[in-house]
Amino acid sequence: MLKAIQVYKAYPTGQGQIDVLQGIDLEVDQGDIVAVVGPSGVGKSTLLHILGGLDEPSSGQVFVDGVDVFALSDADRAHFRNQHVGFVFQFHHLLSDFTALENVMMPLLIAGVSQPAARGPALALLDSVGLAKRVDHLPAELSGGEAQRVAVARALIGQPKVVLADEPSGNLDAGRSVELHALIWDLARSRGQTFVIATHDAELSKRADRVIRMDDGRIVI
Ligand SMILES: Nc1ncnc2c1ncn2[C@@H]1O[C@H](COP(=O)(O)OP(=O)(O)OP(=O)(O)O)[C@@H](O)[C@H]1O
Numbered sequence: 001m002l003k004a005i006q007v008y009k010a011y012p013t014g015q016g017q018i019d020v021l022q023g024i025d026l027e028v029d030q031g032d033i034v035a036v037v038g039p040s041g042v043g044k045s046t047l048l049h050i051l052g053g054l055d056e057p058s059s060g061q062v063f064v065d066g067v068d069v070f071a072l073s074d075a076d077r078a079h080f081r082n083q084h085v086g087f088v089f090q091f092h093h094l095l096s097d098f099t100a101l102e103n104v105m106m107p108l109l110i111a112g113v114s115q116p117a118a119r120g121p122a123l124a125l126l127d128s129v130g131l132a133k134r135v136d137h138l139p140a141e142l143s144g145g146e147a148q149r150v151a152v153a154r155a156l157i158g159q160p161k162v163v164l165a166d167e168p169s170g171n172l173d174a175g176r177s178v179e180l181h182a183l184i185w186d187l188a189r190s191r192g193q194t195f196v197i198a199t200h201d202a203e204l205s206k207r208a209d210r211v212i213r214m215d216d217g218r219i220v221i
């Protein structure tokens with residue numbers, strides 16, 4: 001479902017270049033939930049962004065559902081991403097001027113689904129993440145955990161085959177984290193979705209089907 005072949009990423013800086021990813025090879029099967037762990041600054045977020053086609057590698061290839069993502073034009077890649085990949089960011093990145101419901105509907109609207117047609121599935125998903133009573137709240141009117149659940153719903157609304165989550169529980173307390181993990185597992189398993197989750201959370205990585213440990217720009221296990 002997801003495959004990276006010899007992915008390298010270097011950032012040019014004033015003090016020379018930083019080699020962040022140094023030959024990442026990775027294969028994730030459909031329906032698997034994989035945790036990516038490793039010290040801060042090792043390149044977990046960089047890898048997730050590249051796997052989802054948000055950021056280009058310096059060299060190497062990424063295949064999502066058999067499609068060579070970086071062989072696509074920028075426009076085709078953006079379209080492909082919208083259709084096939086969901087993102088959950090560490091700090092939810094909800095649009096502050098839009099309600100929870102509108103934020104969740106957004107990927108469908110961008111994909112050309114009409115407002116009335118997007119509304120039903122978005123309401124159903126918000127209900128399934130326990131937010132039926134918060135659909136008209138703006139992000140500033142939600143708790144951190146609620147906002148993160150909205151972000152999960154937004155990532156899942158388009159039924160993407162692959163969901164990339166960067167520290168989804170990074171700003172939640174232990175109880176809320178466990179709840180969010182249970183929710184992610186429920187949704188992932190019931191929909192057969194593939195998840196790659198960057199995390200420092202031991203509870204999350206213990207649940208995962210597989211743990212990928214990064215060090216020094218490479219995968220060490
Ligand atoms: N745009 C950029 N320009 C230069 N260096 C960058 C850029 N983005 C990231 N880096 C560097 O790349 C390295 C990897 O960053 P990344 O965010 O992928 O780490 P991470 O493993 O996700 O860390 P954390 O666990 O703290 O989230 C870091 O050393 C960072 O400083």
Ligand SMILES: [Mg+2]
Pocket residue numbers: 044045046166198
């Ligand atoms: Mg990170």
